[in-house]
Amino acid sequence: MKQSLVGLVVFGLVAFAQAAPFVDAMRGPTPITATTAPPRLGNQVNDDHRLKRNYSHQPPVIPHRIDGYQVDKNFNKCLDCHAREKTAFSQASPVSETHYMDRKGAVLRHISTRRYFCKQCHVAQENVPLLVGNGFRGDPADAAPATKK
Ligand code: HEC
Ligand code: HEC
Numbered sequence: 601m602k603q604s605l606v607g608l609v610v611f612g613l614v615a616f617a618q619a620a621p622f623v624d625a626m627r628g629p630t631p632i633t634a635t636t637a638p639p640r641l642g643n644q645v646n647d648d649h650r651l652k653r654n655y656s657h658q659p660p661v662i663p664h665r666i667d668g669y670q671v672d673k674n675f676n677k678c679l680d681c682h683a684r685e686k687t688a689f690s691q692a693s694p695v696s697e698t699h700y701m702d703r704k705g706a707v708l709r710h711i712s713t714r715r716y717f718c719k720q721c722h723v724a725q726e727n728v729p730l731l732v733g734n735g736f737r738g739d740p741a742d743a744a745p746a747t748k749k
Pocket of ligand 1: 648649650651659660661662663664666669671677678679680681682690691692693718719722
């Protein structure tokens with residue numbers, strides 16, 4: 601009796617799976633064994649308008665193109681404009697003091713290694729349709745105002 605019940609449940613699940621195949625919104629109909637082709641990007645937002653943050657301590661998104669910017673152990677293109685000593689000339693906002701702190705909170709004279717690879721936290725934007733619905737609402741009271749402009 602117990603066995604036939606299990607059988608019935610399994611049969612029901614298989615029938616259900618066949619009737620309504622699960623389609624992942626991001627993968628589309630591509631089978632799980634195949635790799636999806638990533639959409640081509642190439643039109644990054646590039647207006648230099650700083651965007652509002654959605655919550656305090658959010659890394660601000662990048663309002664300009666960054667393709668081709670070298671960031672490796674030899675050179676950091678981002679710091680060419682965003683390092684504190686460069687901003688008078690570049691007109692970019694300086695990286696905040698947190699980027700000069702080591703993990704004990706001591707302020708260093710150079711950028712902290714924890715903040716060296718900028719793209720770990722900051723991302724450029726692209727005007728593309730949403731892949732999946734998203735009802736996230738930032739907390740306007742929480743959003744840190746941009747410090748400049
Ligand atoms: C040629 C100069 C230049 C370079 C190189 C550059 N930026 Fe910028 N960046 C700007 C300017 C100008 C703005 C917009 C004005 C501002 O920040 O006040 C900006 C804005 C930003 C902002 C938004 C700041 C905010 O408070 O909203 C982030 C984040 C940022 N850049 C990160 C980067 C990263 C990461 C790189 C390297 C991949 C980089 N930038 C390279 C000039 C530059
Ligand atoms: C570990 C994550 C992380 C890394 C790596 C990082 N940032 Fe940030 N960044 C943040 C966060 C979080 C904020 C907002 C809070 C703050 O200022 O600390 C921020 C703020 C900024 C701002 C706005 C400053 C302001 O006063 O409004 C700029 C510009 C910026 N980062 C540029 C950079 C650049 C350039 C690099 C690489 C050299 C970098 N960041 C690396 C997390 C990061």
